[in-house]
Amino acid sequence: MGIYLDYAATTPIRDEVLESYVHYLKELGNPSSVHTSGQAVRKALEEARESLAQSLGCHRSEIIFTSGGTESNNTAIKGLYWQRKEEDAKRNLIITAGTEHHAVIDPIEWLEKHDGAEIIWLPIDEFGQIDLVGLATLLTQIQERVALITLMWANNETGLIFDIKAVTSLASRFGIPVHSDAVAAFGHIPIGFADSGLATLAVSAHKVGGPIGVGAMVVSRQTKLVSLIHGGGQERGLRSGTMNAPAAKAFAHAAEIAVRELPDEAKRLAELRDYLVQGVHRLTDVARFTGTIENRLPNNAHFIFEGCSGDSLLFLLDQQGISVSTGSACQAGVNGPSHVLIAMGRSQADANGCIRVTLGNKTTREDIDGFLAALPAAVNAALKAGVQK
Ligand SMILES: Cc1ncc(COP(=O)(O)O)c(C=O)c1O
Structure with a gap:
């Protein structure tokens, strides 16, 4: 899967x-x-x-x-x-x-x-x-x-x-x-x-x-x-x-079930998420984390990959069997700059270059390792492809 x-x-x-x-x-x-x-x-x-x-x-x-x-x-x-x-x-x-x-x-x-x-x-x-x-x-x-x-x-x-x-x-x-x-x-x-x-x-x-x-x-x-x-x-x-x-x-x-498991799950997912964030920063210097690690959902990591198109990254990761997102999936398949990032005062380039990684009850450390292993090649290829003007 x-x-x-x-x-x-x-x-x-x-x-x-x-x-x-x-x-x-x-x-x-x-x-x-x-x-x-x-x-x-x-x-x-x-x-x-x-x-x-x-x-x-x-x-x-x-x-x-x-x-x-x-x-x-x-x-x-x-x-x-x-x-x-x-x-x-x-x-x-x-x-x-x-x-x-x-x-x-x-x-x-x-x-x-x-x-x-x-x-x-x-x-x-x-x-x-x-x-x-x-x-x-x-x-x-x-x-x-x-x-x-x-x-x-x-x-x-x-x-x-x-x-x-x-x-x-x-x-x-x-x-x-x-x-x-x-x-x-x-x-x-x-x-x-x-x-x-x-x-x-x-x-x-x-x-x-x-x-x-x-x-x-x-x-x-x-x-x-x-x-x-x-x-x-x-x-x-x-x-x-x-x-x-x-x-x-x-x-x-x-x-x-979600509410009963929330205290333990929030802790487990936040640890996995932090491990992921550290891994991303170790593997590439084009990733910028959005907002702060505090005051955010424990299962969410959101990055802007400078010089990359989020769509390219998404497809390159998808080719390796990894499902992430550039933003909201609820826009009926319409891709475009993230209106959320634009509303936060970010540039079009930033709003086009974001990747959201969200974890859940079945996410394991092996999943995060798999994502991290696939990331450098995907980022290099996305950098080569450049950003849409
Ligand atoms: C914040 C937020 N509001 C509303 C919705 C829409 O919910 P539903 O898919 O149940 O209509 C979503 C779905 O992604 C969401 O993330």
């Missing part, structure tokens, strides 16, 4: 999760039916909700199962925006950052194009951080016009972590709801929704050893959202449609 070092794109489904997923796929019954078969499936669904709530530190009634991170972000952002505008028509500002995933940027830009939203892009420094003092000043000036703030918990490309609690503490002074995309963070660092002060949060199963196509939106009990999807009124009326109990069950199971 080669060496898989792209866990931020997706993770292998865990064997025990697959087993229970298949088991529940065979159960007959619509969870909304009142008969015994339906209620048995309903029970499984509600157990999944309770279990996922524990993994996320929230109340079970705050979990809304969705098809994944993209849907959760869309539903939360559009729902909050419409709700806030309905309450007060002059609230049309959305505060965010250019380092967000497209599952956040695109719904916001859609609201700008079609529904009168104005976007405030917060400046991001080279360590992937916002200026909290600047945000406080901004909020004092425009508080009455702000619909919501949305900032991710950790960045999926660079692995750099935001201080979400600091953002919500500021926003709460002005009564402004905050949404966070925690798809990259969940399972790698502790996520406590109740303590976070967030209004809404997005997570996805396939990033934590669960199946693709299921996720959750957490909506605090105090938060009202206008619904995006209308129909049978399932999931607090926020996500109509027959509930996918087998997928919910599989997600909750994968999340429970």
Whole structure:
């Protein structure tokens, strides 16, 4: 199978999760039916909700199962925006950052194009951080016009972590709801929704050893959202449609394992990651590490390879059976400079020359050694090929 070092794109489904997923796929019954078969499936669904709530530190009634991170972000952002505008028509500002995933940027830009939203892009420094003092000043000036703030918990490309609690503490002074995309963070660092002060949060199963196509939106009990999807009124009326109990069950199971193993796994992966980073710097002097080793996801290493195209490096490593990434895999195969790096003030050349290496539960030291053994030849060939002008 080669060496898989792209866990931020997706993770292998865990064997025990697959087993229970298949088991529940065979159960007959619509969870909304009142008969015994339906209620048995309903029970499984509600157990999944309770279990996922524990993994996320929230109340079970705050979990809304969705098809994944993209849907959760869309539903939360559009729902909050419409709700806030309905309450007060002059609230049309959305505060965010250019380092967000497209599952956040695109719904916001859609609201700008079609529904009168104005976007405030917060400046991001080279360590992937916002200026909290600047945000406080901004909020004092425009508080009455702000619909919501949305900032991710950790960045999926660079692995750099935001201080979400600091953002919500500021926003709460002005009564402004905050949404966070925690798809990259969940399972790698502790996520406590109740303590976070967030209004809404997005997570996805396939990033934590669960199946693709299921996720959750957490909506605090105090938060009202206008619904995006209308129909049978399932999931607090926020996500109509027959509930996918087998997928919910599989997600909750994968999340429970990831959260239980997190303290040991975070330590193990950080050690492997540090070993990888040291190896890269020993083997080549064209690699620049992005951000700092602290304040980042334990499984993430992100480099700019000066004079190389990230795409060339990716393909050269792939030829040797090694899967890494240049950035987000979620852009439907569209390659281009990383919008995240550009938002951090980096040049086009830097944004074209990055490689993200992300580790996970099956990653071993042999995998890292395999990557390091393949790297020098790949870097030399990529340097010869040069960068696209
Ligand atoms: C930070 C982040 N948000 C959202 C998504 C989208 O999640 P999903 O693939 O479940 O729709 C991804 C996927 O890569 C992600 O990394």
